[in-house]
Each structure stands twice: as C-alpha cells, then as structure tokens.
Amino acid sequence: MASTATAPAPQPIPPSLSLPPSQFARLQPHAYLLAHLSPPASSQQPSIRANGRSPSQFRVTSANTGSLTHTNGSAVVRLGDTTAVCGVKAEILHTEDIASWSVSHSSSSSFASNKRRKLTNPTAKLGEDRTDSGDNESHIEDFSLLVPNLSLSTGCAPGLIPGAPPSALAQSMSHQILSLLHTSRLVRAEDLQIWYERPNFGPEEPEHHNESEQMDVDVEQEGSDEASIQTGEIKAFWVLYIDIMIISLAGNPFDAAWTAVLAALRDTKLPRAWWDVDNETVVCSDIVSEARKLSLWGLPIASSFGVFEADAAAGWRSVTIQDAEEERKLAEGDRKGIQRRWVLADPDGYEEGLSQERVCLVVDKPQGGDGKVFIVKMEKNGGFAVDRKELKELVDISTRRWEDINQILKQC
C-alpha cells in the first residue's frame, strides 16, 4: 500500500520511505482502520480501533451546566473532541398572539384532564404515561413551544463554511431534535403554561400544585365545565428557544447535541409568571426561590453507531450484490473468528467517513420502574449489516450507555 502512495521505488522500499502512521491514515483510511481492527493472527494483537477504543466503547464524556449567564438553562457537553454548547432561553407567547387560540380553546377544558393525569402514579409504566395525553400535550406541538436549532456554522470543522445558512446536516439534526422532543414528550406542557387565576378564587397561585390538586379532585366531580370556569384560564405560554452550537466537530454530533439539550433542559429554571390584569401582560418574578425547574418526563439518552465493513474497498460488486451464498460465507467466517463487519460505537470523524451504515438509538429507563428499558427512537439506515440480532445487541450497549450518561448528568 505504501509503495502506491510514494514515488515508484527502484528497489524494495527502504525503511526511510515508509509512511508515518498519520500519513498512511490519510492516504488509505479504509486499509488503515481495517488493519487496526483485524490485526494478523500472528501478531497476537487485540482488535482495536485506530483511536484506541474497543468497538463498543464510547469516548470520554463530560457535561457542565449553568455556566452561561443569560440563559434560563445551559450546558456544555464534550464527547471526546466533539463539543456542543446548548442554551435555553425562555420567552413568552401570549394567547392573544396565537391566531387559532380563541377558536380552538374555550378557556381551559384541558385543565381538568391535565390534573387527572397528574394524579396518576408518576412511577407508572412509561408507555402508559406518555400515551395518556390530553389536549394539553398537543399544545407544545400546535403552538411551537419548543424551538430547537442546531448550528454547525461555527468554524467547528474545516469543510463547513462559517456564516453559511445551515447545511443539510444541521437542518436534519435540528429536525431530529425537535421530533425527538415531541415524541419523547420530554417537556411537559403544563410546565409551560402561564395561568390567570380569577381573583374570586382565592390567594393561591396556580403553581401551588398541592393545594390546587386537592381542590381539583372536588371540582372534577362537578364536571369539567364548572372546573374551567373556576380554575382560571391560560393566558400565555413559555416558549423555549433551544439553541445548540457545535463548537468542535469530531464525529457523532447528534449524541453530543442531544446530551447537551437534555442537560440544559434539566438545568432550565423558569421564573414564576402571572397575568397582570392592570397592565394586561404577563409579569415574572425575579426571585430565585420562586422559580421552578422543568419537570422532565424521563431521561432519553442517545447512542449512535457506525458500521465499518472490511470488504467495502475490495470489489464493489461483491458488496452490493450480496446473495445467500455470501451470507453463508460471512456466517462461516464469524464462526471461525474472522470478522468482516464491525459496529463501532460513537464513531469519530475519521470513522464516520468510512461507514455508510448508521444506527441511532435513544433509550430510556423510567425511574422507579422495574428496570425495563424503553426505546424512544431507533434508526438504522444505509446498509444491511445490522439486522435483528445486531440491533438487540446495540440496545444492550445503549442501555449501558444510559447508565453512564445518567451518572454524568446527575453529577453536573
């Protein structure tokens, strides 16, 4: 391989002409990684990735929250050399600014159902919890209360032009994050509602859940119509602008970005807000003790994988046209311990360039549950190497990853 890259040598290549590893890695990336993963049997070396990790090993991850002054919540997540900064800024959307509000929502018919949900056992099965969605949950989607945007135009990698509009990659990731926020129902709609309590109702604020909950039980029996009249109405919503800046890109930006979003949302504090009748506007209190954190549903954690195939550089036809015969050969090779495909966890930039097939798994383990793992999102695309059996293994790896990230997020 080295002889093809260097000038034609008259005699067998002298050692001085051999390439240093860093150049070999650039010229023949596929062969370089393959050589690491399948060392000759005689060398007694273990199969290891070019970056020194084992196939299922993730990079060192660290998270730091709350360091940005002007945000409601912020996080910096480093995943090896990939760094994502996420800042959450909350703004207020008045219901009078929502065109469809007055038509679709007569005061708060959803309030009762919302409270009912609250009364269900919070440690109940995750799946049940999430499906039990009233009108309430659709608020987040219908009124665009979550606005995530990911930016790669920060000079984070050589190929990306700074200041250019978001690339297709950045756009897809923004969409993936939004869609994951919606499907995982991570943020509760009730956390984002700002209520107006009619004065005759008493001095309590709607945020005092314990009291209002108690009272709600009574009200519910009288019927939801009366409940809505008595409990007040939604006057505004918090809108969370979730901006993710990828400061440094060295592979697997999605995991870094999602972990940053998760950490930032966990850190997010919303001020106590109420409808001020005199000013006809929403007013907030700046007292820290009155602000409350978002109560998130679960902790969905993402792990991404790339598939590296040994034969991709050899005859391309044999790769693309795989028949039963070849499958059998592969299986045979597996039995003999000759591996032709590697599923690499948390691929770095170098490995990403060499893998066509990607898998992204988002799993969650509900607190207080029976330790059962739920998959929130499972994506696999671009190849045939990962099928049922492999996916099952990857779910196990992702579960272990969940524990790790859970620990990291708890500490920050």
Add this chain to the structure above:
Amino acid sequence: MGGPIASLNPLNRADGSASYKCVSTGSNILGSVNAPIELPGRRDALKPEEATIEVFVKPGTAPGGVGERYIEGVIRNALGRLILGRENGYPRRGVVITLAIVGGESVGRGGSYLPLLPALLHTAALALLSASVPLSMTLSATVLAVDSSGEIIREPSVKDAKAATSLHALAFTSKGQLLLNESEGAFDFGTWETVYERALAICHGTSTLSSDGDVAMTENVDSQPLEGVLRDTVQDQIHSEYAWKIDAA
C-alpha cells in the same frame, strides 16, 4: 384494505418517473429521476469513483423546511446502497431524484415523516427502475403503528399515526435484508420484533428463497406482498412497452 396504486413513466421529459398512491395512508407521490446527468458547479463535491445521489422532497402545499432535509437524507442513504453508482458512466455524475407530495396530508412543523416514507421510497425505487438506473436490488417498505393496546396498525392514517404509541417504518431489500428502520415513540424491543415480523410479512409475504435466488411469494393475511405489487407494476409496464415485440414473437 386496498393495495397501492402505482404507475410508471407518467412524465415524458424525465429520464424516469413514477407515481404512487397509497390508499390507506392517503399519500400520493409523483417522482422523477434524471440519471446520469452532469452536475455543473459542484465539481468539488463530486466523488471520483461513484455517482452522487441527490434527493429532493417537495411538499405539496406548505413550503419546504428542515423536515424535508431530514427525510431526503434518509432516502438518500437507503437508496445509496441499492444504486450501483460505480457502473460505467455513473462515476462523477449525478443521480437526481425528485419526489413531489401531490396528495394526502402535509407534514407540519417537526411532524413525523414516517407515514409518508414507504410511499416516497417506493416511488423513488420505481422511478429509478423506469430510468434504467442500475440497481443491485429493489426494496419494499411499510409503516406500522402500535397503539396503546399494543395492536399493530398497518399503514396508519395521519390521525392513527398521531394517536399511536410508537411508529415504525421499515424497508427491506428484495433479498429480505433490513435496509432501513425508523422507529419513534416508546416501545420495547419485543414490540419491535413483532413489528419486524409483521413488516417482513407485508413486504415479502412468508417468503422463501428458492434455489435460483428468486423470491417465491405466498399470500397471507396482508393480501399481496408489497414486493409483488412493485414487481407487477414494472411487469405491466414492460408488457405494454414491448407489446410490439411480444406480439411479433
């Protein structure tokens, strides 16, 4: 449940085109393929050994957005493994696939594209066939929703998809390999496995590989396997286009 309605070559000027209508989801897609074509001005981005595949998804009523970029990437990755982009005449050229959503519900902000994905993939595959782009194999795809009672709904309507606990889009190659899986919502692996079984049955029937590599299909509860529907569409087209030859013979 009615099967999908597909036709080849509805457009005259494109190298290849297809229209596809899925009755149960109500989606209606018109797709065109131009290949191989020169991609001027993008010389830096072209790969020296392979064709560059470009996918454009155009929503019917709303202006496009980030959701389209995402689904374009998904379709491009899936088709990238099927198109023989190193075949003569393809390296350094482009395969441009344009998919227009003609009918059915449009996808909102941050909404899920999964209910539309099988129709988009089928349209693209048929259009590629009609443009005679060399393919290593074809694909078939389906989308399944699992509702709160654990029941699997095949090709759910937009309303069903919204109400579902989890939504799964799966695509299989004509050899029965899992080419693509996109699942969202809360589910466990056991659920996914039943979904997988069902999807495989929908796409391939209870397929058995016969000795000559041909897929023999048997009908089951899900009526005709999708694989067969695509096959029939192409066969019908060939019959009508080569009628002069067949008649002469």
Add this chain to the structure above:
Amino acid sequence: MTDRRRINGPSGGTRPPVFASSIKSTTTATERPQRQRQPNELRKIFLKTGLIPSASGSSYLEFEHSASLSAARALPKSLIPPSSSLKLACTVHGPKPLPRSATFSPNLVLTTHVKYAPFAARKRKGHIRDASERDLGVHLETALRGVIVAERWPKSGLDITITILEAEDDRWWGDAPDSHDAAWGMMNVLAGCITAASAAIADARIDCLDLVAGGVAAVVVDESVDGGEPSTPRLMLDTDPAEHRSLLSACVVAYMPARDEITELWLKGDNSKASVGTDDKSLSYETLIDGAVDAARGAHSVLAEAVRESAERLAGLETGYST
C-alpha cells in the same frame, strides 16, 4: 419572516419576559454592581489554545466574573444577572487553497466572521448576522491584517471564525437607555476577539509580526458615594459597562507590544464635555488611547503564556511521533 432552513418559533412572535422588579422603578431591589477593581486593574483572562482539534488553530477566551456576578452565582437571589462576562471560542482554518471562483491573490486572503450565539446576550439574538456582528468582523479583520505576514501564502485563504457564547452588557440592565448610550459592550467583545484570534492564529502556526492583543479603556462617570451628584469623569481600564453609571467615551486598540504599533483603533464617545472646565489633560483622547494600550499590554502577557503552552503541546506531539 419564516426561515425555511431553521425551525421557527410561533408565528405570532414571542416577548422576552418582563420582571416585576424592573417595572416598579421606585423600589429598586437590586443595586448597580460596583467595580471592585482599581482603575488600572484588569479582569483576569482565561485563554486556552487547541481545544478544537479539527481546526488548524483554535482558542477559547473567558473573562473573570465580576465581583457582583460571582456573588450572584454563589448565592443566587435574583434571576436577573447583575453583569456578564465575555466567553468566546475562536477557530482558524487554513491556510487553504482559495475556492475555484476566487480571483488570483498574491497574499493570504483573510476572512473574519464574528457571530453571537442566540443566547449570548440579554436579548435573544437572531440567527442571521446583524450589522453589529458584521461590524465586529470588519474591525477584527483590520486588526489582524496588519499582523499576519500575508505574502508567505499566495493564493491561499485563512478563515477566522469567532462564536460568542456570552457577550458583555452595553449598560446596566436597570438603566433606561439614555443619550450616552452606545454599544459599549461591543468594544470589550472586540478586544476579546482580537486577543483570542491572535492566540488561535499562533496556534495555527501562521507567521505573524507580533502577538497582537486587544485592550479597552473608557472615561466613566460613577455615582458618588453619598448618592448625590455624579462624580467627576475618570479613566478606567477594562471597563465593564454594567458597573458604571455612564461611559463618556471608550477606546479599543489592537496593539503589538514588541513593535509598539497599533493595528486597529476604535474610539467612541465624546470627551469634550468631561474635560470642559476641569482643564484636565488626563482625560484627553491621547490618555484614553494610552490607557487602552496599557490594557492590551496586560492581555498580551496572558496571550504569550497561552501561545507558549500551544508551542509546548506541538513540541510534545512531534516528539511523540518520532518515538
């Protein structure tokens, strides 16, 4: 107004939160933060190079928290931060071939790009660069163009990108905008940008005449201790606009200590009113510029240390390869 390449917020628009304490002007719950430093004492700068390995050169810069901010962080009472401290990341890509479409250039073509993160300031910033960000980019380019030995790289380009994660305030949040108002915070940001870019360029091993550093000085008017008439104007180095009642004028320089040269000078404000009557030479523009140069000298020492670290890292890498 909808941006098709981004996820947009509600179409009706949203409003930033209004705090009750800022409406009731009579009961000022919080006091303006006070400067705890001496007039010629600079904030500490944290500067680190090489944090972004995919770039040819990179640096991260952070200003020390002001006394009020660190107090607010240690014991949070109010959700309104008293002041903020600059945080920015800078990357350098290149020298690299110019794009095909570019015309021939015998010199290195410098491109600078400064962008605030949407969450960098009190008010949410847009995704598309606004006039002030473009302005910063131009100022930064002038500051650096005089430093880089551009003839060494014909037909090449150098991209410098700065992402500001947290910006400086233009004034104290509790103050109403007044006539003295200008984007004072921008000047601190520019000084930080110059220092950080200088470190990143050195980290990318681009030949420079000297390490250029940025510094800010301003003429400020403070509330007098007894709360009566404002005090007489004074010159201060490395001012945090949130800590002063008003800034009369401010100056930012990009300064090369070894050659004693200024590559960029930006002066804002009007000193004439301050010096009228006092006949005080200490508030002339010259002293203001000298003050900014002094501040830049201070930043230079930090810069030199960061660049030394960067060089040591490179030396370590090279020995690592040879073994």
